[in-house]
Amino acid sequence: MQITLTRENEYLPDLAKLMKKTKLTEMESLFEFEFLDNNVRKYFTYNPGQFVQVSIFGVGEAPFSVSSTPTRPGNLELGIRQTGNVTDAIHNLNVGDVVGIRGPYGNGFSMDKLCGKNLLFIAGGIGMVPLRSVINYIMDKRDDYGKVTIFYGACLPDERVFVDELENVWPNAPDVEMHQTVDECHETWQGNVGVVTCLFDVCKVASENTVAIICGPPVMYKFVVQDLMKLGFKGDDILLSLERKMQCGVGKCAHCQIGHKLTCIDGPVFTFSEVQRLQEAI
Numbered sequence: 001m002q003i004t005l006t007r008e009n010e011y012l013p014d015l016a017k018l019m020k021k022t023k024l025t026e027m028e029s030l031f032e033f034e035f036l037d038n039n040v041r042k043y044f045t046y047n048p049g050q051f052v053q054v055s056i057f058g059v060g061e062a063p064f065s066v067s068s069t070p071t072r073p074g075n076l077e078l079g080i081r082q083t084g085n086v087t088d089a090i091h092n093l094n095v096g097d098v099v100g101i102r103g104p105y106g107n108g109f110s111m112d113k114l115c116g117k118n119l120l121f122i123a124g125g126i127g128m129v130p131l132r133s134v135i136n137y138i139m140d141k142r143d144d145y146g147k148v149t150i151f152y153g154a155c156l157p158d159e160r161v162f163v164d165e166l167e168n169v170w171p172n173a174p175d176v177e178m179h180q181t182v183d184e185c186h187e188t189w190q191g192n193v194g195v196v197t198c199l200f201d202v203c204k205v206a207s208e209n210t211v212a213i214i215c216g217p218p219v220m221y222k223f224v225v226q227d228l229m230k231l232g233f234k235g236d237d238i239l240l241s242l243e244r245k246m247q248c249g250v251g252k253c254a255h256c257q258i259g260h261k262l263t264c265i266d267g268p269v270f271t272f273s274e275v276q277r278l279q280e281a282i
Contacts, residue, residue: 011250013055013100014040018093019075024161027082028126029091030067032075033101045070047108048133049241049269053249054078054090055100062086063246065130065268066104071140076101079129079161105249106268109134109213109239117211118146122224124153124196124216128161130241130268131215136165139173148176149205153196153216157186179203196220200227207232215241225272235273242268242275 016033023029035041046052046066055061062084068077082091093099111134119138123131138145150170154160160180171178179199181192192202196216212228214221221240228238246264247255256263259278261270 011102011248013053013102014044015098016076016101018095018097018099021093021095024079024163025159027159028079028161029082031078031080031090031093032068033078033099034075035101036098044076044104046104048111048137049108049130050104050106051130051246051249051264051268052076052078052101052103052105054086055102056086056089056093057100059089060086061100063105063249063264065133065241065243067129067132069133069136069140071137079126079132081126103249105246105264107266109269111137114138114211115144116146116209118148118206118209120149120151120205120210120212122151122196122212122214122216124220125155125159126161127214127216127220127241128152131213132162132165134213135170139170142174146175146209148173149203150176150178151181151196151199151203152179153181153183153199153220155183157182157189177203195223197223197227200231205231207234207237211237211239213239213241235276236271238272240270240272240275242270 015036017036018031019034020032021029035044048069051063051065053061053063064078064080067079080087080090082088121131121135138148152166170176179202181194181196181199182189183195185193192198212233214224225238242263247253249264251262251265
């Protein structure tokens, strides 16, 4: 589905009100925004994997992946880590405060092309933020997709995001297999210990009719892709959600350039075939 921006001026944000703020970890929270303009609220749509630009007036603007799913009408959800001036200001917002949101931008995941495929999700840390949108989309259209396997890794147990969905929702959905791991052991942690690639030893994955979807810290991609290639995955069947220093969101500033690709236009979702020869990509 091709997304068309609703405004003639693609730099102009729409006003949105913070409706709810939910703490996920010490550093991350989930923010739910509602557009003030009824027309924007009615017609704003997006694909899983796309991102928006959030403006805090008087502070600045930053890009964030959408964590909600278009299959569930309601507020726009953004999972945001507190790491700098703009994110500090967002975390200090109170319910009812107003921000600017423009977008959606980027190509996202082609959900139609994934229909009928088995899907392997591999997420590290807050890489689960954009993948949550894809996973919940599939949960809402479960009959359209094959088996779902989810690998999720975090540094510590209390640094995992969306814990309720990880432990109580997705594992109980039809034909879904969920595996988690942490880098460091915790007294109360009874699960796997090790980096996310250790889950390939826990769960045997078949490459036939399967698409792998990856999002996480940059160091993770190289080793995950290597393991997938050993299992027989082809480059076109490995989808990567890449983040770079996106600024304008519309391909004008080139801050997010990777070789001849612009993350905000050509991505943030790429096949491995598209970026494997671009040294800066992984």
